[in-house]
Amino acid sequence: MAESPEEVAVLVQRVVKDIHNAFQRNPHIDEIGLIPCPEARYNRSPIVLVENKLGVESWCVKFLLPYVHNKLLLYKQRKQWLNKDELIDITCTLLLLNPDFTTAWNVRKELILSGTLNPLKDLHLGKLALTKFPKSPETWIHRRWVLQQLIQENSLPSLATKGNLGAAPVERIHRLVQEEMNVCSEAAGRYPSNYNAWSHRIWVLQHLAKLTVKVLLDELSSTKYWVSMHVSDHSGFHYRQFLLNSLIGRTVTDSNVLVNEQNPNLQKEEESAGIEAACAEEQSVDLPRRLEEEMELCTELIDNYPGHETLWCHRRCVFYLQQHLSNKFPLLSAVVSSADSSDETLNNSHHSPATSHMAQAMDVDGLNESSSKQGYTQETKRLKRAPMQDSLGPEMEYQFIDKVLSTCRDVDQARFATAYRKWLVKFLSQ
Numbered sequence: 001m002a003e004s005p006e007e008v009a010v011l012v013q014r015v016v017k018d019i020h021n022a023f024q025r026n027p028h029i030d031e032i033g034l035i036p037c038p039e040a041r042y043n044r045s046p047i048v049l050v051e052n053k054l055g056v057e058s059w060c061v062k063f064l065l066p067y068v069h070n071k072l073l074l075y076k077q078r079k080q081w082l083n084k085d086e087l088i089d090i091t092c093t094l095l096l097l098n099p100d101f102t103t104a105w106n107v108r109k110e111l112i113l114s115g116t117l118n119p120l121k122d123l124h125l126g127k128l129a130l131t132k133f134p135k136s137p138e139t140w141i142h143r144r145w146v147l148q149q150l151i152q153e154n155s156l157p158s159l160a161t162k163g164n165l166g167a168a169p170v171e172r173i174h175r176l177v178q179e180e181m182n183v184c185s186e187a188a189g190r191y192p193s194n195y196n197a198w199s200h201r202i203w204v205l206q207h208l209a210k211l212t213v214k215v216l217l218d219e220l221s222s223t224k225y226w227v228s229m230h231v232s233d234h235s236g237f238h239y240r241q242f243l244l245n246s247l248i249g250r251t252v253t254d255s256n257v258l259v260n261e262q263n264p265n266l267q268k269e270e271e272s273a274g275i276e277a278a279c280a281e282e283q284s285v286d287l288p289r290r291l292e293e294e295m296e297l298c299t300e301l302i303d304n305y306p307g308h309e310t311l312w313c314h315r316r317c318v319f320y321l322q323q324h325l326s327n328k329f330p331l332l333s334a335v336v337s338s339a340d341s342s343d344e345t346l347n348n349s350h351h352s353p354a355t356s357h358m359a360q361a362m363d364v365d366g367l368n369e370s371s372s373k374q375g376y377t378q379e380t381k382r383l384k385r386a387p388m389q390d391s392l393g394p395e396m397e398y399q400f401i402d403k404v405l406s407t408c409r410d411v412d413q414a415r416f417a418t419a420y421r422k423w424l425v426k427f428l429s430q
Contacts, residue, residue, distance in 0.1 A: 012067040015060055018047040019096070020089050022054055027124075031131045032096055034058045054128070061097060068094045069101070076103060084116045092125060099129035099136040109142070112149065119146045127183050134187035140196045144203055147180075151207065173208060177215065180204045185226065188236065198235040202242055211246050213285060219243050220290070224297065231305045237314040244294060244321055251285045252325070291322045299400065306413035312420050319397060320427070394428055 023029060030052045037057040040046065046057035056064075068090050074080035075087070082090065088111065091104040098104075111117035126143045129136060181204070187197040209215040220243050227236040298315045305311070401424075404417045 008063050008067060011060070012064050015046060015064055016068065016089050016093050018045045019054075019093050022047055022049045023092075025049065026052065028052055029054045029128060032056070032128045033132060034061070056097070064093065065097050069098075072104060072107065076107070084111065087111060088117060095125060095129055095139075096132070099126075099133050099139045102138050105138055105142040109145065112146070119149055122146050130183065130187045131190070134190040135194050135196055137196050140200045144200065147176075147204075147208065177204060177209050180208070181219070181222070188226075188230075188233070192230070193233050193235050195235050198239045201239060205242075205246070211250060213247065213250050216243050216247050216250070217285070220247075228297070228301060231301055231308045232310050234310045234313065237310055240294070241314065241317045241321075244291065244318070247285060247290065248287060248321065248325060251287055287325055288322075291318060291325065294318045295322070302404070302413075306408055306410040307416070309412070309416055312416040315420065316423055319424075323427075394424060397424055 026049060029049070032054045033056075035048060035055040035057045037046075037059050039059050040057070046060040048055040048057070071080065071082070072090055072094060075082045087107060091108050094101055094104045095108075108117060108122055112119050112122065123143065123146055126139045126146075129139050133139065181201065184197045184201040184204075188194045191197075205211055205215065205219070220240065223236065223240060223243075227233070227240060230236055295315070295318050298311055298318060302308075302311045302315070398421070401417050401421045405414055408414055408417070
């Protein structure tokens with residue numbers, strides 16, 4: 001066992017070189033981990049490479065980490081000179097063991113800006129670090145910085161400008177977006193409620209995919225199974241709320257839509273990009289159906305996994321988005337076309353939440369203060385007389401709550417259902 005400073009220096013230099021050689025032999029290493037080993041039992045390298053997995057025997061970390069850490073600090077203090085290759089190897093070793101060391105990432109930023117280091121290698125290094133430290137905030141921050149550099153260098157053009165690009169750049173950006181989504185999914189699966197991973201995923205949608213409708217729909221589809229297997233992870237459901245909110249912002253041409261309030265530069269980007277054809281395609285998204293499917297998913301998960309508050313919170317958001325969309329277009333069917341030709345006006349019919357639970361079950365969905373200016377037609381009367389089938393109506397929510405309270409045996413489930421009912425009453429009374 002090495003004990004003197006000279007022996008430690010020799011040992012660390014050998015380990016750093018072994019890590020460098022491991023990446024040279026296999027550039028496709030996709031995971032790093034510590035191998036429990038209290039002490040060196042064999043006269044061999046503590047770096048183990050098996051297929052695409054890189055292992056570091058734990059006994060050497062207590063020598064390796066302090067040494068490379070101190071050496072990098074001496075370099076930053078201009079007390080010791082390191083050439084560029086040494087900097088790359090030392091920072092790589094340090095970040096694999098401690099990815100939250102900001103100084104090491106800053107040194108690699110300088111190497112990237114000087115053209116010495118390929119930024120794609122830093123993306124790969126960050127991916128490896130996240131396999132061991134999936135919530136590392138500094139790693140996620142540096143990853144976004146690298147992607148931003150690539151965007152500014154125009155080496156990764158936006159999806160929104162794909163009409164002016166060849167196939168190769170578009171394929172590159174698609175691959176990069178997919179790669180980032182995979183990294184985020186793996187990190188979210190390794191650490192519960194990994195806020196940093198889901199925040200990075202949102203950033204990728206905003207800055208790389210430019211909230212393209214196709215990507216938003218693909219994300220809704222791809223994350224459905226994940227949230228179904230992680231029903232207590234609020235971050236995953238918050239991400240789906242962002243997707244739904246963004247879809248509304250991309251398809252509803254109203255400056256007051258929620259997502260446009262969050263991203264005021266979105267409209268300017270679309271105008272400058274010249275994507276009229278894409279916008280026309282985006283308008284065809286069936287938003288009410290998407291929200292209905294999300295509510296059905298929420299109902300299924302609540303029934304199958306009782307007692308999870310995250311599901312009830314998600315249901316509140318989906319119901320709110322349904323009402324928001326309904327208020328923008330109070331009558332989404334033929335009533336819209338027939339209302340314009342009517343001579344009569346609809347009286348103010350704002351519903352009281354208490355009476356809407358029982359007496360207002362026959363009211364057509366979406367008729368409230370915002371719809372009082374629409375015409376009152378025979379079609380409207382027919383819809384008001386018919387039983388409500390649309391899940392947008394509050395009555396369907398009250399029926400669902402009653403069903404849960406009458407059948408559930410879970411105390412938490414009953415408490416969450418009661419809280420949801422109180423929220424409905426308060427929300428509908430506004």
